[in-house]
Amino acid sequence: MKNIVYVLILVVINFNCKEAKKEEAIDAPFRIELDESVEALSDSIQIKNIQVGSDTSNDKNKLHISYPSTVYNFINNDQEAFAQSYLKEFEAAAKGKNEEAIAGLDFGQHFELVASSPTVLTFLIERYTSYGNNYDTQFFTYVYDVKDQKRLPFSRLFSPKENFEKLATIVQSETKAILKEKIAAMEGVSASDKEALWNNAEEMLIEGTMPSDENYDGFSWDASGKLTIYFDKYQVASGNFGAIEVKLSPDSYRHLVAEKYLEVFLIPAEKGEEILPTEKEPKTAETSFEVDCSKEPCVAITFDDGPAKYTTQLLDILKKHEVKATFFVLGKSAKVQKNTLLRAYKEGHQIGNHSWDHKDLKRLSEEAVIQQINETNEVISNIIGEDVQVLRPPYGSLNDMVKAHANMPIILWNLDPLDWKDRKTDIVAERISEASINGIVLAHDIHPSTVAAMPQVISNLKAKGYHLVTIENLFAGKELEEGKVYSRRR
Template sequence: MWLRYGPHVADTSLRRNLTVSAALGLLLVPGCHSAEQSLPYAEAIQFSPDTLEKLVTRTVAVQDDHSTVSYRYPILGESHPLTAEIRTGMAERQTAFLEELPDHGSPELVQDVELLAASEDVIGARTTALTSGVRGAGTETSTLWYDAGTGEVLPWTSLFRDEGSLEAAHLAVAQVLKDGYQLSVDQMPGLLGEIATRAEADPDSVSAVASEPAASPEAHPEENGEEAGTDGAAPTAGDADLTDPEQAWEAAERWAASPLADLAFSTAGGLAVRLDPSDVPSAGRVSEVLLPVEPEETEEVLSELGYHARSAAVGANSDPEDFPLDGTLTAEGSSLDCERLKCVALTFDDGPGEHTEELLDHLGEYDARATFYVMGSLVGEFPEIVERTHAEGHEMGNHTWKHDDLTTLSAEGVAEDLKRTDEAIQEVTGVAPPTLRPPYGAMNSTVSDATEHPIILWDVDTMDWQNRDTGAVAKHALDESKPGSVVLFHDIHKSTVDAIPDVLEGMHAEGFHFVTVSEIFGEDGLKPGQPHTDARVD
């Protein structure tokens, strides 16, 4: 649900110089909390991607005899870095879930994404993963921030200037627990308690935020569309500079247990920090505790990206009507990083044919992407099948016009054959095939020199062209495939198509993800005219 609010927007020029000594002074003063006083609460800004009319979302559910996995995510543009990072993170959790399934029950993994901010400058996303029926079942959350200026996907720590700022933010949250919930320092959970305890015992052990303002009263010109200046306190000596992406990611690992890892901006213009109710006994019977860090408390701790993110969350650009998308940003493109995942590329030669649509149905049940090496002479016979194959996210490859051995042709003959096939595929799909598979895997220097297509072979030959035994084909594929494998099938054989459900079920249960040839090799993994058999790293 979109959290709407009135014309009030946080006054970002408010300044409050938070020093550790000031924060400690507050922490050491016993809080006063009358029975009538309401508990402090923040209204977090977060909303479903479905509320944005121009934004395409994709929902997938795969159910088999052993488990159910489902996920939904926004498609922010073709191969958009944030979409790719969200999807890859979801895929990593799915693999871990499937690899640890119990022998009984009906385990389930449900993953979803909400947006925390959306503008031309910054997009924030929060992923939730809910597991049931497995050991350690529960809810896991993570947040990511996309900086359009740099094209980087960044962790929550990048919203802060340095680690001194992180400590100050934790002390601000600790103060809310002290004043609003009557928790003593030793009752505070996790890092909040550790930082507050250290600050109470030894003020010098906690880095202070600079006592001088970080900028002029017009502090953050970037919120008015201007480039931010370089005024402001430098990172504390020895601290990580969280404006550097690499250092921000390293800091996110060090601070992984922080409740700020699941922060959002509040409708008041400050921060909303989530805690588990079990960590706040006086919170009552609630599903989550959302602690407010007031806007003035954040003035000296946010980075430039943090100010952009706050503006995106509470400013005019966060209105759904103004979300910056157009019709060119609906194609998904590559969205999985196979260097981090168990990926496999299923490839099908010699079609399209009478069994191809049944094969597409099987693939759809597992949200499996595949690559089809089609013959140009058949594209015109089955244009609807080719169009459907492309529309469902599969990749089309060039398998020559009519399956000639390319090594028997001249350079001109090779070039003409491939060009003719490319044009036939592009006429139906609108996209030229990115790769070539020569019939029989036959190639020589003449073939290599005559094409700009990367040449795709295979490392797993199911021998389905020779052995029409459905069980044997499935077993061979399951036994021989490794992460990074390219598996050869032929969809002109009914026995092969009948084997695919068992192949998909078996590989899915092992945590594999089914991707196209282009996805498994990655953006820089394919070289024109060069043969490639697999993307395995073993």
């Protein structure tokens, strides 16, 4: 994916401070109210979040939504409405869910910045939805003309209408080839049955690839201009074929793009606002720390699910009070807020792996678990120039298969302040301040109430004589084993 961000504008936004209301129950209808604060943006595009259910495996119904926050209000309003629509879908499903069901809901939404230019911003939104079994994935693409302040449908990019129709014909042909190949590869199926499968699929394929914005609502392109069209499960074939992706080279569609938007797809290589390390520098020796946690009382506060809109403010607080923390980040979010992550690392905080997009790893295949871990490691290490040392699975949910493929120590916690649920600064501060010696605290930098609680937390814990350190510092001198779970230093 092309992930180039031009400097749009540096702004300092002044907001009135207010606290979010405490939610009494997971299935109670609500609209997330975000505390507002002063924040200087270190990345042109920030990440906002909505979360239901904590990072423990005790909550059956879970939702995690990430969506973009930009300097353009019309984009922010549109993305807020889209995120809220998914929250309402989750609430409705949670109300109708049988309480005796073994597996609960797991809804997730994350996004990638496909491309950014002075005139157009493009986001690819991915939603994965599980009603207790497998995940179904959907893609939605939002292309915004920032000059005219409007969203551009697929048909506008491939206008006039005749061009869209020609493109649909190309896509239909490629989709036929993909399905025929899948049918031909089926084992234990007779030739006559394969022919019947194709005959049944053809009508559905034609309808699903017709030139309409509804059919072509998910697409992206990479640095070379290669265009990918995403067809949801059941859109162009029966469910056993799964979701279908059609990839087109620039030469196959370039002539059909509206002249005004040609440059959107053919992005020049490697320009951007971030300055990142070019070479990874793996550790060759153990880091020395000022605090020896085998002799001094220590606490490791950890922050999950970022980087996000409020991470910059949190870094300001940690820097002011001269304390360190560990950030367990999502790969997709790290790709968006590279500068924020790089700043955290440079200021002495530890960066850990929290999966690619917050799926429950226990529900995934072995291949998918490996992908979640490895892709996140790659993104993080490319940004900070160092190998990732620790893993925290989303929801703290794991099994033997996850442990086997972690290839890192697994870090959980012994104190959960429920900051995802009780979003009042004083309550969060009080609970985190109950941290015990050599303990690990779970917190979330996606919640402004948690960030706002940190000055009081730091003051309270320092008053008890505790040193606030990274996970690496907490366990310094101990040999942590790959795949083994740790919730405190013993």
